[in-house]
Structure formats: C-alpha cells, structure tokens
Amino acid sequence: MNLKNIKNILTIVIIFFTLREIQAQDFSIKADRLAFNKESNIFSATGNVKIYLGDVTLKTETLTFNKNSERISFASKILIKTSQGVRVLGSSAEVDRKTRSTLAKNVNALIEKKFQIASEEMKIEEHKTVFKKAIGTPCDICFLNPQPSWMLKSEKLIHDNKTKKLHFYNTWLEIFGVPVIYTPYLQTPEPGITRASGILAPSFLSSDLLGTGVRQPIFFTLGNSADFTFSMVKTSKINLLIESQYRKLFNLGELTLDSAFLPSSSKDSIKGFLKIKGSSRLEHSTFLNIDTTLISDTSFLGKYGYDERDRFLNLISYEKFSNNKSLQASILYHTSLRDVSTVEPLVLPDLRYRKLTKFQKSGLLLLEKYSLVGISRRENSGYARFSADLELSKNWQTDTGLLIRGTGNILTAAYIENKVNEKSNLLKVYPMGALEFKYPLVKNEARKSEVFIPIAQLVYSTDTSSSVDPIDEDSSTTEFDSSTLFKLRKIPGIDRQERGLRLNTGLHYFYDYKNKYKYSVSLGQVYRNKNSEDFLQSSGLNGYESDILLTGNISFQRDLEIASKQVYSKNFSLKRSDTSLKVTKNLYQINTSLVNLISDPSEGTSSDLKELILNFNSSLTKNWSGKIGLRRNLVNNENINASVGLNFKNECIDIDLSLSRRNTATNLLPKDSRIDLVVNFGNIGSRYGSSKTSKCIIE
Structure with missing residues (x-):
C-alpha cells in the first residue's frame, strides 16, 4: 500500500490482539507521509513524525517500523518526552515494541527542566532510565556558559521513576572542572523532590581552639512536617563533637530542638547544651511559647562558637489577647554564665493581667495592671508579690492648640517574704499624679513641613507605706534615652520606685523635605525638688537635675x-x-x-x-x-x-x-x-x- 498521494496528515493505529497487547496502552504513529512494504512488512514514516508509546512521546523526521520484530529505528535526530518530565535529544534511537524499551545514542537529557544529562547511551525500560558514560548537573550549560560550576561524571546513572531516586555508579564530583571527590555509589532524590533523607554537603573549619577538621551533616525526613539533622564534627583537637537539630511544624505552631555535646570519657563528664524553642497558637489570639537552654558548663557555647551571650532567659509562657485586655502566665529562670557562684532565682508563677477601658461620655481612660509573682531560691528563701497598678487619665485640647493630659496612678504591692525559719509580710503603696503639656507648632508648605513640640510633664509620686523597703529583685537598670525621658515611672520594676516632685522637659523638632531628606532633633532634661538617689549611679538620672539628653536623626531618600x-x-x-x-x-x-x-x-x-x-x-x-x-x-x-x-x-x-x-x-x-x-x-x-x-x- 502506497500513501504518498495523500496530502493531509494521516494516522495509523496498529493494534495487536494478544492478551498482553490488549492490556497495554495504544501504540500509534503520526507523520506527514507514511509507506508500507508488504514483502518486508516494514512501515516507513517521514516528515514531523510522532510516536506515542505509553507515556513516552518520540519526535523525529524519519523512521522505520519492522512489524515482524516490532522494532522502530530512527536514523535522524530524535526528541523523547515522558510524562515524568524527562526530555531527551539523541542522534539515533531504537524502540522495541514488545519489551516497550527505548535505546538512544549520544543523548542530552533534561529532567523536570532542572537536571541536565549528557550520555553516550540511554535505555528506557519500564520505570527505569539507564544512562551510560553520563555527565549530570543542575547548572546551566549554554553556548555562553559551556562550563558548569559542578557536575557528576558517572560510569552509569539510573533514574528510577518508581522510587523517585537517581543512582550514580563510579562517580567523580568535579567543581569548576577539577575532580574533587570520588565515590563508587551515590543516591539522590530525583528532580522535583524537595525533601529527602541523605548525606548533606560537608563544611570545613580551621580554628586555634578547635583545630582543623570537617563537619558532616546527615538529614532525615520524619513525615511531611518534621525532620532531623545529625552532624559529626572531627578536628585535629576534637575527638568527636556531635550536633543535632529536630524541627517539627504543627498546624498552628513549630518546635525546634538544638543540641551539641562532647561524648564523655572516663575522666570527664558530658559537656554540651540543649536548646528548646517552640510556639503554638492554641486559638485565634492564644499562644503557648517555650524557650529554654540547658548548659553543662559556662565556656562551652563560646568556645565552640554557638553563642556569645553570657546570660540566658528560660521561659514557658501562655498568652491570651483580645481587643482591650491581655493575660500572660509564665515560668522564668535565668542562667548566668558570668559568675558560677551566682544563684539565679526561679520565677514561679509570673501571672500578669492588663486591661484598658475607655469611658465614652467622660473621655477617661482606665488602665489596669495586675500581677502575681513568686520568687524562690535554692536555700529555701524567696517571696511572693501581688501588685495592682491602676491608672486613670484624660486628654484635653484648648482652642489655642495646647494639649493637656492628666494622669492619676496608684501602685500597690503586697509581699510575703519567706526566710529560713521566718516569714514576714509587707504592703507598699505608691500613689502618683501627673500633668503633661504639649504645644505643637506646625508649618506646612508645598514641598516641606516643620513641626516644633515643647513638652513639659509635672509628676509627683511618693511612698505612703512604711519605710521598710522590700527585697529588690526587679530590674533597676534605666537607659536614659528619648523613650524613658517622658515615662512617668522610669524604673522598670515594681520593687523600687522614684519618689518626689519632678519636671520632665523636652523640645522636639521635625523637618521633612518631601522625597529628599528629613531630620529631627530632641533635647530633654529632668528637674527635681530634692536630690534623688533612686537610680543607678551611671544612669545620669540622679541628683536635683538629670544629665542633658540630645538626640538627632537624619535620612536622605x-x-x-x-x-x-x-x-x-x-x-x-x-x-x-x-x-x-x-x-x-x-x-x-x-x-x-x-x-x-x-x-x-x-x-x-x-x-x-x-x-x-x-x-x-x-x-x-x-x-x-x-x-x-x-x-x-x-x-x-x-x-x-x-x-x-x-x-x-x-x-x-x-x-x-x-x-x-x-x-x-x-x-x-x-x-x-x-x-x-x-x-x-x-x-x-x-x-x-x-x-x-x-x-x-x-x-
């Protein structure tokens, strides 16, 4: 039968009626011209030839199909595509219809548009593709970039579509054309797989303290939402350092465990650390957090380069927020590496409640803060403190633009102190009243604006309770800057409070030249009616007058x-x-x-x-x-x-x-x-x- 005179594209579908062939997918050939020789039982196809064999599509210009042997031969260049995302260019190829295998010569393959392979021979059999004398790389190889940054030269490379793996045999790793590492066998995930267990790339280090050596990490996947990384560090001065990291993602949270330790010897105990950090959102506005670090000795973190801090806060906290209130419950413990003789207290519990209420008719704002704190030490001493902080404030604005804010505050703290074989109670009450005055002066032009704001706060606070001071466990360090200058209570804790009459004064100036530059300058100082010794000596806030604070900022485009x-x-x-x-x-x-x-x-x-x-x-x-x-x-x-x-x-x-x-x-x-x-x-x-x-x- 001769089909040369047919102008339209013809399709010949060859169906084999054996049981095996009925179960197989259809095999078809499409071409511009087809010819069949009855004597030799051979089909010939030329011009835009396409073959569909299962999930494989082959494109070429000429081919012959021997119906007796069921072999297809390609004499011209061929393009092979598979449903798994493999693209192959070859100089010649042969397809066996019986075994459904494909053999190609001098091929260039691209898997999932990411990994390129050049091979002398390629054979596709069922779910495996075998490349012989193969070079593989994910780097771009083009006319303008012929040398990849790195590649794998293998005697044999097998792409197993069933297990989603690439297997390399007798392989050299070349970096910038230089052979670096040889391995008889290497296995990697196929392109498109973003997570898979296996050995990660090593890193190298050289240190005066640690010596010269290598870090080798191994990665393990633990389902779809967790993984584990295990690393071994071996240097000329370290027999073995073991590191690990466990990560877990939840629907509304995450957990990370980091650790490193030196295995113990007969003389020394285990040295290392364990860090646990995690967070979880229990509800829309409810959170659970943990952040704790366990350390065997004070020098381990710094010596091995994990952390240079000398003090760590360990906490477990529960937080719940709403539009105008919040609740926090925590367990706190500080680990100090500065002085091993220092005994840090355990804070259990640390309960804090905060609520803001606005009265629409009067314009008053009520801020309520309550806390319950328990402090315990190893020598069976400590105390419990309940505090209530109530602040009522109101804002006014005069016709001339003067802004006035009045504040009334009362801070009450009740203490139960536990000493060895002794208990004592203490009640402290710190009332405070304040008036704040601001007079903003604004000047706006087409391309620039200026704002000048003088501020004055008149504050009076005292201690109406007994002259006995409580144990001062709160932070008493105050950084003198623009944020603390106008704080009504400048000492951050509760156990110590500023007393007396004082005047917080300041000037703020802002200049903005649109799309060009802007700058600001602030000047401030605190004045008192009596000499204050409520702050640390180095704070600059003690005395009748505080130090003078000057701040400035400027930015250009x-x-x-x-x-x-x-x-x-x-x-x-x-x-x-x-x-x-x-x-x-x-x-x-x-x-x-x-x-x-x-x-x-x-x-x-x-x-x-x-x-x-x-x-x-x-x-x-x-x-x-x-x-x-x-x-x-x-x-x-x-x-x-x-x-x-x-x-x-x-x-x-x-x-x-x-x-x-x-x-x-x-x-x-x-x-x-x-x-x-x-x-x-x-x-x-x-x-x-x-x-x-x-x-x-x-x-």
Whole structure:
C-alpha cells in the first residue's frame, strides 16, 4: 500500500490482539507521509513524525517500523518526552515494541527542566532510565556558559521513576572542572523532590581552639512536617563533637530542638547544651511559647562558637489577647554564665493581667495592671508579690492648640517574704499624679513641613507605706534615652520606685523635605525638688537635675540614615554618645556605630570606652559578594573581633568562605582565629536564585 498521494496528515493505529497487547496502552504513529512494504512488512514514516508509546512521546523526521520484530529505528535526530518530565535529544534511537524499551545514542537529557544529562547511551525500560558514560548537573550549560560550576561524571546513572531516586555508579564530583571527590555509589532524590533523607554537603573549619577538621551533616525526613539533622564534627583537637537539630511544624505552631555535646570519657563528664524553642497558637489570639537552654558548663557555647551571650532567659509562657485586655502566665529562670557562684532565682508563677477601658461620655481612660509573682531560691528563701497598678487619665485640647493630659496612678504591692525559719509580710503603696503639656507648632508648605513640640510633664509620686523597703529583685537598670525621658515611672520594676516632685522637659523638632531628606532633633532634661538617689549611679538620672539628653536623626531618600544620642553633664561636658550610620544601596550596605563613654569615678566608670562597630556587605559581581565585620577598641587601638567573608553563588552552587578573629579573651570567650568553608550544592531537585528552571531548556 502506497500513501504518498495523500496530502493531509494521516494516522495509523496498529493494534495487536494478544492478551498482553490488549492490556497495554495504544501504540500509534503520526507523520506527514507514511509507506508500507508488504514483502518486508516494514512501515516507513517521514516528515514531523510522532510516536506515542505509553507515556513516552518520540519526535523525529524519519523512521522505520519492522512489524515482524516490532522494532522502530530512527536514523535522524530524535526528541523523547515522558510524562515524568524527562526530555531527551539523541542522534539515533531504537524502540522495541514488545519489551516497550527505548535505546538512544549520544543523548542530552533534561529532567523536570532542572537536571541536565549528557550520555553516550540511554535505555528506557519500564520505570527505569539507564544512562551510560553520563555527565549530570543542575547548572546551566549554554553556548555562553559551556562550563558548569559542578557536575557528576558517572560510569552509569539510573533514574528510577518508581522510587523517585537517581543512582550514580563510579562517580567523580568535579567543581569548576577539577575532580574533587570520588565515590563508587551515590543516591539522590530525583528532580522535583524537595525533601529527602541523605548525606548533606560537608563544611570545613580551621580554628586555634578547635583545630582543623570537617563537619558532616546527615538529614532525615520524619513525615511531611518534621525532620532531623545529625552532624559529626572531627578536628585535629576534637575527638568527636556531635550536633543535632529536630524541627517539627504543627498546624498552628513549630518546635525546634538544638543540641551539641562532647561524648564523655572516663575522666570527664558530658559537656554540651540543649536548646528548646517552640510556639503554638492554641486559638485565634492564644499562644503557648517555650524557650529554654540547658548548659553543662559556662565556656562551652563560646568556645565552640554557638553563642556569645553570657546570660540566658528560660521561659514557658501562655498568652491570651483580645481587643482591650491581655493575660500572660509564665515560668522564668535565668542562667548566668558570668559568675558560677551566682544563684539565679526561679520565677514561679509570673501571672500578669492588663486591661484598658475607655469611658465614652467622660473621655477617661482606665488602665489596669495586675500581677502575681513568686520568687524562690535554692536555700529555701524567696517571696511572693501581688501588685495592682491602676491608672486613670484624660486628654484635653484648648482652642489655642495646647494639649493637656492628666494622669492619676496608684501602685500597690503586697509581699510575703519567706526566710529560713521566718516569714514576714509587707504592703507598699505608691500613689502618683501627673500633668503633661504639649504645644505643637506646625508649618506646612508645598514641598516641606516643620513641626516644633515643647513638652513639659509635672509628676509627683511618693511612698505612703512604711519605710521598710522590700527585697529588690526587679530590674533597676534605666537607659536614659528619648523613650524613658517622658515615662512617668522610669524604673522598670515594681520593687523600687522614684519618689518626689519632678519636671520632665523636652523640645522636639521635625523637618521633612518631601522625597529628599528629613531630620529631627530632641533635647530633654529632668528637674527635681530634692536630690534623688533612686537610680543607678551611671544612669545620669540622679541628683536635683538629670544629665542633658540630645538626640538627632537624619535620612536622605531612604539611602542614608544617621542617628545619634548624646548625654551631657550639667556643665555641658560630654559623658557618653552613641552614633550610628546606615547606608543602603543596590550593590552595597554599610552599618556602623560609634560608642563613646567618658569615665566618671563618681558614677562607677573608671576608664574611658570608645568602640567602633562596622559591618559592610557588597555585591562585587553578578555571582560574587563580600562582607567585612569589625569591632574595635579605639582607646587601646586594638580590634576586639574582626571578620571577612567571600561568597560565590549562582543557580546551582553556593560557596561561602569566612575568616574571623577574636582578639580579646574572657572566661567565656577565649581568643580564637577561625576559618569556615561551606559549599552548598543546588540539590538535584532545587536551584538557587530566582530562576526555578534551566535557562537552556530542551522544549
């Protein structure tokens, strides 16, 4: 039969009537021209040839189909597509209709538009695709980018569609064309799989304290919402350091467990830490939180580079919020690494209730705060405190624009103190009244606006109870800044309160030139009718007059921000300053601050402090970026710590090299120089950057 004269596209469907063939999917050929030779029983197809064989589609220009052997031969270039997202280009191929297998030569394959394979031979049998003499990479390989950042050269590569795995045999890992690692066998998830158990890329470190070595993490998936990472660190100075991280996601919460420890020997006990952090939303506005760190000894976290803090807050809290009220219940415990002899108390319970009520007719605002706190120590001492803080306030505005706020407050605290074989009770009452005056002056023009606000607060508070003071367990540290200047009660805790008549004064000036720049300046000071000793010596708030506070901010088009806080003594000599500079550009970012503290023996500071902190990040090229960190003591002219980092990142690899040096030594943080090298390969099933598919796609 000759079909050359037929102009339209013809379709010939060949159906085999054996039981096996009836159960199989249809096999069909489409082409512009088809011819059949009865003597040889061979079909020939030319022009836009397509073959549909199960879930495989083949495209070419010419083919022959031997009906006797049920083999299809392709003499021209062929494109193979599968329903699993595999695209293959080959120079020639052969399809066996009986075994439903495909054999192609000199192929280039693309799996899920992410992982590219070049192979001398490819064979598709059932759910497996076997590549021989294969090179695989998720990196872009194009005319303009012929050399991938990394690739795997394998004697054999098997793609198992049933198990969703890629199996590599006798494989070399090459990075930038250099063979780095050989492995007889490697298994990875197939493209499109974002989570799978297996060995992660190792990282390398070199440190004065820890020696030179490697960190090898292993990742385990635990269902769809949990995973576990187990890491082993081996260096020239560490026999073995074991790290682990467990993560769990809930419908309305999460839990993370981080740990690291040194296995114990016959002489030493286990050294390490365990950190538990989690949160859960029980209802729409109800939350449960936990954050606790268990530490074996004071130097472990700093020495091994996990955390440089010297004090940790451990808590379990329950919080419930509504439109005008909140409830918080907590258990608190501080872990101090500064002094092992310090016994930190356990706070159990810590109950706090807050409610705000607005009376519409009168315009009064009532703020209610209640708390119940229990403090216990190891030597069976402690106390319980119940406090009630009631504040009633009202705002007025005169016809001339003067803003007035009146506040009445009474703070009551009842104590039950438990000493060894002794108990005592104490009641403290701290009433307070305040008047605040603001007179904003506003000037608006087409492109600029100015606001000038003088503020004065007249406050009186006292202690109407006995002269006996309670145990002072609350925080008494007050940072003198623009936020605390106009606080009616400047001491954050309850156990100690400011007393007497005082006047909080300040001036605020704001200038905004639209789309160009804006700046603000504030000046403030506190005056009293008697000498105050309610604050720490170094706070600058004691005496008849406080120190003078001057703050300023300026920003230009959101690219440059400068902020400064300066505190001057009564005779206008600088006592301390804190200035920060932030520059944000597309290619680089700069964050720097300068802290200056002038010594004053009367306030407990015996030496000057002048410290510079600098952080610089820059995009050097499309793929290269760098960063510099510096903390320097300008008084002693020495670096406290310094770091330099270099990063290369493209669509398939992320290389991070960092060098750091800590020059100062404490009991918790000894001197150390450290080098870290982390190489993260874009997973077979994922890619770095915004591009989710290869830029060199086989369509």
